[in-house]
Amino acid sequence: MRPADLACEHGISTQAVRNYERDGFIPPAGRTDSGYRIYTEAHAAALRAFLALVPAYGHSAAGEIMNAVHRGALDDALTVVDRGHHQLLRDRATLDAVRRAVDHLTAEPGAAPAPSADGTRTIGELAHRLGVTPATLRNWEAAGILTPARDPATGHRLYHPADIRDAELAHLLRRGGYPLDHIATVVRRIRTAGGTGPLAEALDEWQRRLTSRGLAMLTAATHLSACVNGGPPDPTPNALHNMDT
Template identity: 75%
Template structure:
């Protein structure tokens, strides 16, 4: 096969095929006396495997997997794959935790933002007591971008409004679940940006769809990778 034969199947350029070989994502091709590359079905299978790895694990990880295979380090390739699956599981657990938090806090959220209700505020000590954490913990959450309390212009004291209290309760729930502060900050920002439960619910559904799509991509990639390894080993035997 020529580079154009491999490229045509995937709608990519022949230069991309050459670059993938240069970067070790494909096994080295043999050359004709005049210097033209000769690709085989093994190279075609390697290209299918690499391209299937991208939506499953990302371009960088996909390249690392193929590089590991081509230096005959199967364990390293499987370790990268395992890390990808672990990350997907963590993302699913985070999504489940956010859904649980939304269900738990929706009633209070809507009550505190209802037109007939004057949202109560809390001092840092009052909120810390409510959550059974220390004021230092709330200050750490603020440093991480999780909380953005207002400040009294005269005294500089923090004042936690209804939205701040909601964000703190989300953070407290996720922290108990073992999530890191930077991860919690991302989740709380999604809640803050959504602005209402309907928008947040739609955002969570979209997140769920992305995780499902990635999981299916992993299944497809495992099939392509297994086929490539079988073909490669059979050719080498």
């Protein structure tokens, strides 16, 4: 096969194929007497595996997996795969925790008492409640996530119940991997709508992303198995038994 043959299957450029070879994502190509690259079905299988791994585990992890496969370090490759599955499981647990928190906040919007009689908290009190630093809250304010009032006498930040709700949601979404600019958008929509409906939409989108990643892992496993074993995975019921023995 020529570089163009591999590229055509995936709608990528021939330069991308050469770059993937350079980076170790596919094995080194053979050469003709005149120096042209020659690829085989093994190269095609490696390219399919790498491109399937990217949406499942990310570009960096996909490259790490393929480099390990090509140097014969299969256990190293599988360790990266295992880390990806572990992270997906943690993300699912985090999403469940966020949903429970949103349900709680929706059911009892002012349930958490604050030290002040009017329900406000200082930056130190709110940071302690969330287990973050005051600097983190100031960063969230700079990103537009929090808009605390100021004590007219001292100039110190005062966080009212709505601010505390926004901070709690921001904390949960940060744990879920959301960037600050996305959290700011969600929080602004909550303020405008006057409720947590927009957050529910964000969580539904998060759920769809996790499902998509899980399905991508299934597809990637098929292609990686074909690359490692030199052919399609064995579909027979005794395949796993034969591997063990």
